[in-house]
Amino acid sequence: MQTENLGVSSLVAVLYTACVGTFLYVFFKGWRARSAFVKLRKQGMPMPPHSLIFGHLLAIKKVLDSLPTGIHMVVTFGSISRKFPKSGFCYLDLWPFGVPFMIVTSPTMAIQATQQSDLMLLRPEELKPWFAPLTGGESLFDMSVEAWKPWRAMFNLGFSAANLLTHVPGLVDETLVYREILAEHAKKGDVFQLDKITLRFTMDLIGRSVLNTRLNSQRGWNPLADALLSQISWHGSNEEVNPWQRWHPLRPFVEWHNSRQMNRFIGDELQKRWKLYQEKNDEEFSTSIMDLAIRSFIESQPSGSPKPEKLDKDFVKVATNQIRLFLFAGHDTTSSSIVYCFHMLARNPTALKRIREEHELVFGSDSSQIPSKISSKPHILNNLPYTTAIIKETMRLYPGASGIRAGAPGVDLVDDDGNRYPTEGTNIWIIHHGLHRNSKYWKRADEFIPERWLVGPEHELYPVKGAWRPFEHGPRNCIGQGLVMLEIKTVLAVVLATLDISPAYEEWDKMHPSKGIEMVDNDRAYQIEKCGAHPAEMYPCKVAFKN
Numbered sequence: 001m002q003t004e005n006l007g008v009s010s011l012v013a014v015l016y017t018a019c020v021g022t023f024l025y026v027f028f029k030g031w032r033a034r035s036a037f038v039k040l041r042k043q044g045m046p047m048p049p050h051s052l053i054f055g056h057l058l059a060i061k062k063v064l065d066s067l068p069t070g071i072h073m074v075v076t077f078g079s080i081s082r083k084f085p086k087s088g089f090c091y092l093d094l095w096p097f098g099v100p101f102m103i104v105t106s107p108t109m110a111i112q113a114t115q116q117s118d119l120m121l122l123r124p125e126e127l128k129p130w131f132a133p134l135t136g137g138e139s140l141f142d143m144s145v146e147a148w149k150p151w152r153a154m155f156n157l158g159f160s161a162a163n164l165l166t167h168v169p170g171l172v173d174e175t176l177v178y179r180e181i182l183a184e185h186a187k188k189g190d191v192f193q194l195d196k197i198t199l200r201f202t203m204d205l206i207g208r209s210v211l212n213t214r215l216n217s218q219r220g221w222n223p224l225a226d227a228l229l230s231q232i233s234w235h236g237s238n239e240e241v242n243p244w245q246r247w248h249p250l251r252p253f254v255e256w257h258n259s260r261q262m263n264r265f266i267g268d269e270l271q272k273r274w275k276l277y278q279e280k281n282d283e284e285f286s287t288s289i290m291d292l293a294i295r296s297f298i299e300s301q302p303s304g305s306p307k308p309e310k311l312d313k314d315f316v317k318v319a320t321n322q323i324r325l326f327l328f329a330g331h332d333t334t335s336s337s338i339v340y341c342f343h344m345l346a347r348n349p350t351a352l353k354r355i356r357e358e359h360e361l362v363f364g365s366d367s368s369q370i371p372s373k374i375s376s377k378p379h380i381l382n383n384l385p386y387t388t389a390i391i392k393e394t395m396r397l398y399p400g401a402s403g404i405r406a407g408a409p410g411v412d413l414v415d416d417d418g419n420r421y422p423t424e425g426t427n428i429w430i431i432h433h434g435l436h437r438n439s440k441y442w443k444r445a446d447e448f449i450p451e452r453w454l455v456g457p458e459h460e461l462y463p464v465k466g467a468w469r470p471f472e473h474g475p476r477n478c479i480g481q482g483l484v485m486l487e488i489k490t491v492l493a494v495v496l497a498t499l500d501i502s503p504a505y506e507e508w509d510k511m512h513p514s515k516g517i518e519m520v521d522n523d524r525a526y527q528i529e530k531c532g533a534h535p536a537e538m539y540p541c542k543v544a545f546k547n
């Protein structure tokens, strides 16, 4: 009996000590986080009103209350930062939901962080758990600088302008399937979510470039594409602040299953290509990401050593992570960029007319020849200045991603007036949405004006250097940007040749009535959280055959 009592009281003592310990730990962390901001505030650093208990959470809530539910964080944070036009950034205290942030919406500071300072290669450690379910482990996006360098150098070869042109015939094949699916909707005359079908299309596009294979996910189930899409739907960008999404009991099992499915598919493809290489010779190799990875494995073997019997297990693991990263990064933002191009053209009939005139001028009056002309002479895509201007202006207003760097001791960012701001202990989030709509650097910032990309430096609309950065700049910029431009130009030329796409939010909202705010900057297609930034409701639309 006495021993039993002793057992219970020691358990109570352990629990008590654990509770007090946890409380003290949390209190200490919170106190440290808040006092760092109190110090910054006393120094007059730019930030919204700060609360000792809530940090900046109340200031964020106030902005969120003025925006629709589900709005993307970049819109919320960008609009907070733009309230500090003099510095072009502000500090945000997000504890306990995140580390301190410097929210940058000025090109001056973005250039320093990504192109000029010691920070330019540094991505925050916090990205690792965010990317892990998508990539399966360390990849180009979040690996250490030493590990990143050789992989990036090797993949850069695959993304050279000349190599990318070799992918174009494959892109045209996939675009024709996409156009067929859109034409089926035109025949039905129904309202459907364009972004949903475009995500499967861009998955097939990136499958061609990464794996040199047809995933056919536009027309049916594909183990790799569907596992990745499911992984993304369980992931969500705001999981860090949404406990239900983060701690859902089923989530670990679904993620484990999806991961296994993706790894098995990629592993089989790697082995197939490896076998082919062994049987034939390296002329069999394409310029796909996967073949480049296998080549790098071969070249990494010590010279004179016998040909390896099989692919090394550690190599397969990292190569699989890299391929998963390319599939994710290569389809998500490309889809929303394509959809927003169609949105901008539907809202700007003059631009639509002008882009079609350019296509006629370059490809000739028989629009049925456009796909074969692009396939046979891919470099023709380099002769489309107005189409390029449409894409750039769309990406200015609706950038799909943003840039992020880790701050470091002794590294300051300097604003336009020469004031210095410490980065130590913060993550620097360069919000492209806010930067691209910052009226200090852009004339008529909220208007869609493709012509700004066609005027000379003497013109008031001529863009300020470094103010357009949807792919970021510097050594860790987006490796896929050249591919994206080729893809979107192809899509616009092929689809606009026969079809008109227009938003159908009115019909959609009648079918799915909801309460609350539904417009941002006079636009129903505002950007929402879906891993990347996607159009609200996945862009309900209608398609019609062109007259």
Ligand code: HEM
Pocket: 114, 140, 141, 142, 152, 325, 326, 329, 330, 331, 333, 334, 337, 399, 400, 401, 402, 403, 404, 470, 471, 472, 473, 475, 476, 477, 478, 479, 480, 481, 483, 484
């Ligand atoms: C519209 C489409 C796209 C947008 C807006 C976009 C944007 C970005 C941005 C903003 C970054 C971060 C750069 C930085 O922090 O400095 C990035 C990185 C990256 N992107 Fe893209 N991207 C797009 C498409 C693609 C495609 C098609 C691929 C693959 C083929 C790709 C692969 C990557 C990779 C691998 C990185 C990490 C690069 C590194 O750290 O070395 N992206 N992208």
